[in-house]
Each structure stands twice: as structure tokens, then as C-alpha cells.
Amino acid sequence: MAQRQRINLKVNGVEYEGEVEPRKLLVDFLREDLELLGTHVGCEHGVCGACTILLNGKAVRSCLMLAVQADGAELTTIEGLAQGAQLHPIQEAFHEHHGLQCGFCTPGMLLTSHEFLQENPSPTREEAKKAISGVLCRCTGYKQVIDSVMAAAETMKNE
Ligand code: FES
Ligand code: FES
Structure with missing residues (x-):
């Protein structure tokens, strides 16, 4: 051993x-x-x-x-990512905007989005698309995922 x-x-x-x-x-x-x-x-x-x-x-x-x-x-x-029972805004946004189905890719999507939004708090849709393009999702389709990232950016900007 x-x-x-x-x-x-x-x-x-x-x-x-x-x-x-x-x-x-x-x-x-x-x-x-x-x-x-x-x-x-x-x-x-x-x-x-x-x-x-x-x-x-x-x-x-x-x-x-x-x-x-x-x-x-x-x-x-x-x-x-969450603070106790309080979901992180990115988690909230994925929940609200149907950014997940089976959830297999979701931890990777969320943490990739987290890094991205720290570096780019006011992204364009195109930038968000590129940022999560390296995480493969087999079920949701990327539209809802990008909607979620954009919504999270909006919430986090106002916090
Ligand atoms: S399991 Fe690590 S990139 Fe796929
Ligand atoms: S939600 Fe199922 S793989 Fe992405």
C-alpha cells in the first residue's frame, strides 16, 4: 500500500x-x-x-x-455555498429560473458561475454563455442556465 x-x-x-x-x-x-x-x-x-x-x-x-x-x-x-438555510443568490436564481433538472451538472454550474460573477459582476449574456460553456448539461438546455446566471448577477449587484 x-x-x-x-x-x-x-x-x-x-x-x-x-x-x-x-x-x-x-x-x-x-x-x-x-x-x-x-x-x-x-x-x-x-x-x-x-x-x-x-x-x-x-x-x-x-x-x-x-x-x-x-x-x-x-x-x-x-x-x-449556502449560509445555513439561506441559499446563495446563484442557487436562488437557478431555482427561480429553472436552471436545473436532474442536478448532476449543477454543482459545477454554480461554482463556475460563482467564480465568473466574482470576476465579472455585470456580464453580457454572451459572456455568461461563454463562462458556463465548459460545463456540460445533458438535460436543462443552456437557455435557462444563462437566464439564471444573469439573474444572479442582477441580485448580487444590488446586495
Ligand atoms: S468529472 Fe471532472 S471534468 Fe468531468
Ligand atoms: S441538469 Fe441534468 S445534467 Fe444538467
Whole structure:
């Protein structure tokens, strides 16, 4: 068995310190070790975006990283987006504007949108479309997703 490596990171505001196999993917670490099942595994090779999380505020595909590479980082998974019972405006907007159906792509859509709206709080529709184009959705169709991102931008601007 491979020797385990010590890591220390913060996930959704909670400090974690423990040992992990050096070859373990970050997405598997989140799901299996931390039991944060909201981060989904789709293609497992960086194409679908279902496994997107925020690493130090930047959207990354957690299937393309090893857990040990996140040592020292601050991570946000979909479980960390709401404030208790209060949904994040992006979550509210997806709910209001039917930005999801089965929900498989949704954690990736939301966290990708989060990074995008931090960088571009007043996007055009075209920019929003481009921003989420790397997250594949098999059911909703992108119109509602883009409607949701635009609505979230509006709410967040007024907060
Ligand atoms: S599971 Fe990571 S990009 Fe598809
Ligand atoms: S809502 Fe089902 S894959 Fe996007």
C-alpha cells in the first residue's frame, strides 16, 4: 500500500488535517474521505465540469488534481455555498429560473458561475454563455442556465 501523506486544508471553512494516499484524486478525497457527495464525478478526465470546486476562489476540476496538491488550500464545494438555510443568490436564481433538472451538472454550474460573477459582476449574456460553456448539461438546455446566471448577477449587484 502506498505511503500516506499528511495534508492540511480548509474545506467550506472547516480545517482538515489528515493523511491521504498520494495518488488519490481530490474529487475522491472530497467524496470518500470527507463525505461531501455534492461534488459529482462525470467524465473523470476534465471534460464535463461536474466535479468543479473552488480552490482559493478559483474554479478547478477536482478530477484533474490530486488531494495532496490541495495541501494548504482553501476549498469551497457546493455544500459550502449556502449560509445555513439561506441559499446563495446563484442557487436562488437557478431555482427561480429553472436552471436545473436532474442536478448532476449543477454543482459545477454554480461554482463556475460563482467564480465568473466574482470576476465579472455585470456580464453580457454572451459572456455568461461563454463562462458556463465548459460545463456540460445533458438535460436543462443552456437557455435557462444563462437566464439564471444573469439573474444572479442582477441580485448580487444590488446586495
Ligand atoms: S468529472 Fe471532472 S471534468 Fe468531468
Ligand atoms: S441538469 Fe441534468 S445534467 Fe444538467
